[in-house]
Amino acid sequence: MSVLVYTENWDGKFKKLSLELVSYASSLAKMVGGSVTALSIGKVEQDELSALGAYGATNVLSVDDAPGGLDNQLYTSIITAAMEMTGSKVLVLAHNNTGKAIAPRLSVRLKAGLATGVTALPESVDPLVVPKKVFSGKAFAKVKILTDSAILTLAQNSFELTETGGSASIEAFDPGVDVAGVRTSIRDVQKQEGKLLLSDAEVVISGGRGMKSTDNWGPIEELAEVLGGATACSRPVSDEGWRPHEEHTGQTGKIIAPNLYMAFGISGAIQHLAGVSSSKCIVAVNTDKDAPIFEAADYGIVGDALKVLPELVTEIKAAKAQ
Amino acid sequence: MRILVCISNVPDTTTKVKFSNDNTAFDDSGVQWIINPWDELALTRTMELKEDASNPVSNVTVVTVGPAGAEPTLRKALAIGADDAIRVDAESGDAHFVAAQLASVVNDGEYDMIFCGIESSDYNGSAVGGMLSEMLDIPSVSAVSSLRIENGEAVITRDIDGGKEEVSVPTPFVGVVQKGIAKEPRIAAMRGIMMARKKPLQVVPAIEAEPLIHYQEYVMPEPKAPCKMIEADQVKELVNLLQNEAKVL
Numbered sequence: 001m002s003v004l005v006y007t008e009n010w011d012g013k014f015k016k017l018s019l020e021l022v023s024y025a026s027s028l029a030k031m032v033g034g035s036v037t038a039l040s041i042g043k044v045e046q047d048e049l050s051a052l053g054a055y056g057a058t059n060v061l062s063v064d065d066a067p068g069g070l071d072n073q074l075y076t077s078i079i080t081a082a083m084e085m086t087g088s089k090v091l092v093l094a095h096n097n098t099g100k101a102i103a104p105r106l107s108v109r110l111k112a113g114l115a116t117g118v119t120a121l122p123e124s125v126d127p128l129v130v131p132k133k134v135f136s137g138k139a140f141a142k143v144k145i146l147t148d149s150a151i152l153t154l155a156q157n158s159f160e161l162t163e164t165g166g167s168a169s170i171e172a173f174d175p176g177v178d179v180a181g182v183r184t185s186i187r188d189v190q191k192q193e194g195k196l197l198l199s200d201a202e203v204v205i206s207g208g209r210g211m212k213s214t215d216n217w218g219p220i221e222e223l224a225e226v227l228g229g230a231t232a233c234s235r236p237v238s239d240e241g242w243r244p245h246e247e248h249t250g251q252t253g254k255i256i257a258p259n260l261y262m263a264f265g266i267s268g269a270i271q272h273l274a275g276v277s278s279s280k281c282i283v284a285v286n287t288d289k290d291a292p293i294f295e296a297a298d299y300g301i302v303g304d305a306l307k308v309l310p311e312l313v314t315e316i317k318a319a320k321a322q
Numbered sequence: 323m324r325i326l327v328c329i330s331n332v333p334d335t336t337t338k339v340k341f342s343n344d345n346t347a348f349d350d351s352g353v354q355w356i357i358n359p360w361d362e363l364a365l366t367r368t369m370e371l372k373e374d375a376s377n378p379v380s381n382v383t384v385v386t387v388g389p390a391g392a393e394p395t396l397r398k399a400l401a402i403g404a405d406d407a408i409r410v411d412a413e414s415g416d417a418h419f420v421a422a423q424l425a426s427v428v429n430d431g432e433y434d435m436i437f438c439g440i441e442s443s444d445y446n447g448s449a450v451g452g453m454l455s456e457m458l459d460i461p462s463v464s465a466v467s468s469l470r471i472e473n474g475e476a477v478i479t480r481d482i483d484g485g486k487e488e489v490s491v492p493t494p495f496v497g498v499v500q501k502g503i504a505k506e507p508r509i510a511a512m513r514g515i516m517m518a519r520k521k522p523l524q525v526v527p528a529i530e531a532e533p534l535i536h537y538q539e540y541v542m543p544e545p546k547a548p549c550k551m552i553e554a555d556q557v558k559e560l561v562n563l564l565q566n567e568a569k570v571l
Contacts, residue, residue: 010484069487072452072462095448096483100440101464101498104452107418113534114417116448129538134445135339140541141445147534153448183461184491187477191485199483203570227571245467245502246481251335251443252359252501260570271335277543281568283560284549294549299563303554315561319571 002034004088006079007052008098009044015200016161017094019055023162024121024154025092026056032090032125035059038168039082041066041075046170053168055161061086061173069186070098074177076105081175083110083149090128095153096199103153112149119158136251136274156199157257158278196230198247203229204258204279206249207237208272210265210286210305214242219309220264226316232256234266250275264305268293285309323471323493324381325372326433327365328424328450329399330358330442331392331414341540348444348540357395359507360439362402364497366504367469368437369403377471381405383431387423388414393523400518401510407521412528417445421453422531428458430526434493435476440465440500445537451498461495467502 005025007018025036038057040049042064049060061082067074079102083091091106093099095117107114118130119140128145130152198204205224207217217231224231231247238248249256251274261279266272267286273296276282284297285305294300301308333339333353340349357365365384372379384399385408386392396407410423428436438451455462467486468479477490478497510518552560565571 008483069489070482072455072464076456097465097481098483100448101452101462104417104421104449105456105462107449107534108421108453108456111534114447114449115535117446131541132446134537134540135333135337136335136443136446138339138543139341140543141537142539142541144536144538145534146532146536183495184463184489186487186489188488189482189485190487197484239506248501260564260568274335281564281570283564294551296546297549298547298568299560300549300551301554301557301560302551308554308557311557312561315558316571319561319565 001032001090002086002088003029003032003036003090003092004083004086005036005038005057005092007038007040008094009040009042012042012044012048014048014052017096017156017200019161020156020159021092021094021154022052022055022057024159026164027121027162028090028092029056031122037061037086037088039063039079039173041078049170050168053166054163056164056166057168058166060168060170062170063173063175067179067182069189070101071182071184072101072105074179074182075102076109077177078175079106080109081177082173085173089149091151093151093153095155099153103151107151110149110151111147112151113145113147114151115143115145116153117155118152119155137277138274155257196228198230198232198249198254198256201230202258203227203260204232204249204256205229205262205264206232206234206266207264207305208234208266209236211237212306216306217243219313223262223309223313223316226313226320227260229258229260234272263293263297264309266293267291268296323378323434324383324432325368325379326428326431326436327361327368327382327384327399327404328436328438329361329365329384329386329395330439331355331386331388331395332358332442332444335359335443345540346538355392355395357398358439358442360441360499360501362507363501363504364437364439364499365399365402365404366508367499369508370504371471372403383408383433385410385424385427387412387420387528396523397518398510400521400523401514402508403514405521407523409523409525410528411525415531416533416535417447417449417453418534419531421450421457423528424450424454425457426529427526428454436494436496438496438498440498451496455496458496461491462498463489463491463495464498466497466499469497469503
């Protein structure tokens with residue numbers, strides 16, 4: 001039973017996320033006894049494509065003349081054509097904006113059960129049963145796929161990269177779809193140039209109402225820079241307009257799972273914790289010793305974030321310099 | 323222009339979740355039900371569109387798939403301003419079952435814009451909106467963070483992983499909305515609540531539809547170790563622990 005994985009590219013480059021998907025698909029293919037084909041849509045150099053082989057893809061299908069910008073119906077048709085051509089029964093995508101947009105359409109088109117935000121390999125393959133988070137991280141569910149084919153979207157940062165050292169053969173793929181039917185038209189694109197995406201960051205430095213004012217974000221940004229991380233905030237902060245809504249981390253904002261999450265002046269309302277509780281290590285600094293953030297945190301300091309932050313920046317710089 | 327806003331009836335986001343029947347069912351005893359937060363934002367933006375006289379929005383319908391117990395949530399949506407409501411009478415099933423019910427509702431009415439929240443706060447599926455659009459064979463735009471009407475088309479800002487795009491899409495289409503679409507959810511005023519009692523709420527039977535997945539069992543996360551507290555004047559010690567114990571620096 002072969003596995004197809006859709007590896008999205010960003011300006012012709014794959015990200016760690018793409019490699020996580022191939023690693024996952026490769027482990028999954030071993031369980032079901034098949035091989036992994038990666039599908040790439042858009043212009044990507046051969047070297048970049050063949051690098052997917054190192055994570056377990058044996059074959060890469062490349063559709064390099066697809067129109068720019070995501071049209072959900074067009075992408076659904078392209079991926080459907082690739083599923084049919086390879087005879088794959090399992091499709092793996094990222095649980096990111098693109099995956100969320102097209103996986104449900106593919107589920108209907110392919111009559112394949114869809115499990116979204118999957119966090120680990122299946123616990124059984126016949127029937128296919130996969131774990132995912134529900135109730136915004138308050139519990140896990142085991143989802144049984146009732147159909148012959150399955151579509152899984154994998155939660156970011158939930159699967160370790162596994163290098164298998166293989167090489168992939170690359171094949172140009174013509175999905176035979178008609179672009180004349182595309183009805184969404186892209187008027188403008190604004191990319192976050194040179195800025196690490198919150199969802200990709202291994203380290204996230206976050207501020208809450210305890211930061212008192214938008215003017216106090218300097219040390220948060222500095223700390224993020226020192227650690228090569230991204231900045232985030234709690235909901236009241238983005239509601240106040242102190243920070244852009246893209247930085248809002250929590251139940252209705254971004255759900256993240258970095259290696260290190262540092263929360264300054266965030267009390268840790270249950271809705272905030274829903275967005276960050278998958279972080280591998282949580283550090284909290286808050287003046288209120290009874291704040292719920294300390295129940296979720298691994299390390300805590302009861303104190304004023306505005307005082308602790310500059311000192312922390314200095315100490316971390318010193319530690320990094322050694 | 324007629325707009326349909328799909329509403330999911332979900333447990334209040336502060337609910338402590340419990341399961342029953344050997345962890346195979348969600349235990350809803352004592353649960354307060356609310357409009358799914360993203361659906362509430364979609365409804366808020368829809369009301370803003372309708373109230374702006376330059377937009378040709380004539381009617382706003384809200385729909386949910388659920389048992390009679392979901393009606394207070396629909397009444398709340400009417401109190402916020404929707405003109406009428408539809409409840410598909412079913413115990414809610416998987417996303418595919420729900421999308422099939424909604425597709426049937428859309429086919430029985432005439433809607434130019436259909437909005438769904440990007441996920442529901444209970445099963446976090448992010449699936450119903452996309453499935454519905456595919457069943458109807460109409461365009462979908464996901465991760466919508468702003469929307470306006472221009473020359474009968476929708477002009478939408480959507481988040482992509484790494485930026486934003488402005489796209490335009492002709493009607494009919496499904497917009498899958500996220501945070502940003504409206505600033506804050508609208509709260510029903512007393513007048514709205516009074517008026518909502520008299521607004522039409524139609525109950526329609528469910529159609530036959532296959533579920534594609536089954537939630538077999540629920541598991542609570544492992545309890546985590548207690549937080550290690552460090553004195554505020556020992557920042558150096560925190561850095562030491564992060565570097566040598568947690569190994570995250």
